[in-house]
Amino acid sequence: MGTATVTQPRLDTTDLEQQVKEMYRKVALDPGGDFHFELGRALAERLGYPSAELDRVPAQAIDSFAGVGYYFGLARLQPGESVLDLGSGSSMDAFVAALQVGKSGKVVGVDMTDEQLAKAERLRAGAGFDNVSYLKGYIERVRCADGTFDAVISNGVINLAPDKQQVFDEAARLLRVGGRLAIADIVTEVQLPAGITGNATLWAACIGGAMQVQQYVEAIERAGLRVHTVQDNPQYRFVSRNAQAAVGKYGVKSVSILAFKA
Numbered sequence: 517m518g519t520a521t522v523t524q525p526r527l528d529t530t531d532l533e534q535q536v537k538e539m540y541r542k543v544a545l546d547p548g549g550d551f552h553f554e555l556g557r558a559l560a561e562r563l564g565y566p567s568a569e570l571d572r573v574p575a576q577a578i579d580s581f582a583g584v585g586y587y588f589g590l591a592r593l594q595p596g597e598s599v600l601d602l603g604s605g606s607s608m609d610a611f612v613a614a615l616q617v618g619k620s621g622k623v624v625g626v627d628m629t630d631e632q633l634a635k636a637e638r639l640r641a642g643a644g645f646d647n648v649s650y651l652k653g654y655i656e657r658v659r660c661a662d663g664t665f666d667a668v669i670s671n672g673v674i675n676l677a678p679d680k681q682q683v684f685d686e687a688a689r690l691l692r693v694g695g696r697l698a699i700a701d702i703v704t705e706v707q708l709p710a711g712i713t714g715n716a717t718l719w720a721a722c723i724g725g726a727m728q729v730q731q732y733v734e735a736i737e738r739a740g741l742r743v744h745t746v747q748d749n750p751q752y753r754f755v756s757r758n759a760q761a762a763v764g765k766y767g768v769k770s771v772s773i774l775a776f777k778a
């Protein structure tokens with residue numbers, strides 16, 4: 517009798533990048549469309565963004581907001597600080613950060629999806645956010661010098677990255693000593709099986725790439741950052757049936773994390 521070999525599906529990262537770009541192209545161009553996740557102002561308010569702050573941000577940026585948590589309470593951005601937003605999308609968080617750091621500060625958003633960058637730049641120019649700029653590129657390798665930023669922020673993005681260690685290493689490189697990483701992201705209580713982690717479509721849907729929370733924290737610390745806070749964001753709800761099933765089975769959830777560069 518022969519021995520059966522079980523081949524575990526391996527993630528096709530080229531396919532994943534195309535699927536993520538296609539998903540967020542639609543988020544930029546047609547935020548009222550049908551998505552497996554929530555978008556927009558009601559989501560932002562439920563997560564904890566103060567309405568008074570949202571009132572000062574272009575409404576179209578809020579319409580395409582696809583974040584998973586509010587981490588600005590942890591980030592405590594100060595006037596004059598420089599901030600990097602990894603996966604800045606249509607720029608709602610970059611605008612919120614820009615209001616907090618003021619005209620003497622600066623915010624740089626990085627994203628790989630052309631339509632998100634074009635929308636963000638159009639809204640930035642229209643609203644006169646002179647302290648915000650964007651870089652087209654990957655969060656795994658950002659074209660900025662070591663120690664450039666006081667804070668690195670990110671919302672709902674790192675779960676989409678195939679190599680999260682590379683993202684955290686890059687964030688640590690870009691932070692000054694004493695600077696902080698303040699993020700919200702999707703993680704799991706239990707390691708997802710290979711049938712899910714090998715499926716690019718489930719990654720693009722913000723499930724397949726979710727890392728087990730303890731491993732996620734360890735990856736941040738391996739990058740040379742000290743994790744200070746990990747808090748659950750129960751206000752974040754999963755809308756698709758697939759995602760809701762994964763919540764029950766694997767403890768898929770949103771967390772906000774604050775870490776410092778020693």
Ligand SMILES: C[S@@+](CC[C@H](N)C(=O)[O-])C[C@H]1O[C@@H](n2cnc3c(N)ncnc32)[C@H](O)[C@@H]1O
Nearest residue numbers: 540581582583603605627628629654655671672
């Ligand atoms: C879930 S959306 C979040 C956008 C924004 N942070 C927000 O809260 O609305 C994910 C964004 O990250 C970008 N993205 C995903 N993976 C990326 C990568 N490896 N490099 C650069 N951008 C990436 C996508 O293009 C998309 O705009």
